[in-house]
Amino acid sequence: EQVGADIDLVRKGMGTDPRVGPQFLFAGIGYGGSCFPKDVSALLRSATDHGYDFQILKSVESVNKAQKVLIADKIRKHFGTRLRGRTITLWGLAFKPNTDDIREAPALTIIQELLNEGVTLQLHDPVAMPEMRKLFPSGKTVKYFEGNYDALKGSDALVIVTEWNEFRRPDFDRMKSLMAQPVIFDGRNIYDPVKLTERGFVYYGIGRNGQSTLG
Template identity: 55%
Template sequence: MKIAIVGTGYVGLVSGTCFSEMGVDVTCVDVNREKIEQLRRGIIPIYEPGLEEMVHKNVKAGRLHFTTDLVDVLDGVEVVFSAVGTPPDEDGSADLKYVLEVARTVGCHMNKYLVVVTKSTVPVGTAVKVKDAIQAELDKRGESIEFDVASNPEFLKEGAAINDFMSPDRVVVGVASERAKEIMSRLYKPFMLSGDRMIFTDIPSAEMIKYAANSMLATRISFMNDMANLCELVGADINMVRKGIGADSRIGKKFLYAGCGYGGSCFPKDVKALIKTAEQNGYKMQVLKAVESVNERQKSVLFRKFMNHFGGDVKGKTVALWGLAFKPETDDMREAPALVLIDLLLNAGVNVKVYDPIAMDECRRRIGDKVIYCKDMYEATVDVDALMLVTEWKEFRMPSWCVLKKAMQGYVLIDGRNIYDGQELKEKGFEYYKIG
């Protein structure tokens, strides 16, 4: 089976590589010539554990190809996935210009039946716009060629994307014909050998499922952060509260961890887009507006704790940040709490030293040399007045407290992910602050 995937960003590259791993002949398409040339040379533009090795393997096997020319591959494929970016517009809605550009290209040049699949996260109603754009181009050509549009939202967690794709807990596909359903079933069959986890729906429901899922997860995070802030005021421990409510089978244990806010490419964008979709249909998503508000405020929680500790007298002090990416196992800093924190610290006249195992180059690309980049976690703490744990990378879990005591000038540790034992740190002479 041959397919094309347009867009070699996170979703497109991971999806294409994993399909090729299962024997599908995949051509990944991107208008960025430099990126395509790098991929052809084996240079991977994103960090994702296991991805580089899998790309090299399938390119060598002749199953994974890269090109800038979608038109050149259309006649040889059965399915075209659109995995291009849908950045938030100024009003928070998803910008569909790249999605519709792919649709128009397909309509201009297709010569046989195709299934055109939106893999990008897109608002409800996008499939209709894609279908209309393709049909409009066919009408201009005076051609009558059958095609189907389908929706196949991705549910990949950055840092665990390969496993999520290869062993999915569900594959959601919105279709409007049996022919499209059969083709999509055949494409995903190798991933279903241990049990059929395909969920076929109508197209609008498939488009809504991704937004609803991410918004629910974001809601749980903001709820726990709100609860953590209240726990601090009343003297309760959010970790104990988490265990207590997580034991309820109706609630479950996942996504109940308090912290310094969520970020990344999905949650902030998708929450905004769903709020905007509701507004466009005359409805207010009051819960999600609160989720968004709580999260924005939570991104400054470490700064507030820092300011409170020093009574607001922080100008000229030096702080170390452990972690820059929005979460471990990725270099993604989109909407990362670290970016908000760095801005607040710099504006307050604080010197900032940073270390992240993967995201240092990405941070430098985003903010330049406003901060001091350190070669390891301990170098970052030399002569600092405080240390802030922002991203819970594994290597930060068991630091040498003796080394830190020798390196640091002040012994203030602000734990933005609640991974340390406060009592242990107090016994070792640190002033310890956590979330909740």
């Protein structure tokens, strides 16, 4: 983003190397779940117990934590001093699609960061809402919606947190008509920045120079 590069083009270039491949090079807002975070922590503890300073895994853990805060930082930068009192929608709460598992999910960090800023949250996930309610009960500043479009009503911004298939091809005109402001923070780069900008959205992705250009 800082040098104006497009992460999708970088991924395609790196993926042509058969020693790397394209399968696991997608930009995003951090990993979660029951395995990766636990395994990294266990390996770091083992390294420490054996007197080894495992710098690579320390960096993995540090970068992952930073990625989870990245979207909140983009939201702060966009709204500036006008953030408090805003309504923001999150699509996706589970750490990955097709599960209700929210352990170490990026959504946990994003929700807490935004609540700390005085934001009202409208949340939707196809299956993970019951689990999230246990940690963030419904109330004045946290609201859950069974329909993804219902969660957009009056919203000042949409955050894509989990790349569920049903989020990939929404009715953008309907979305725009429901939102107070047509702003999208795409934490999984599932939308085309140019097409959204042409439709009148303000778009922020990951590794895409901050806003709306592909090149």
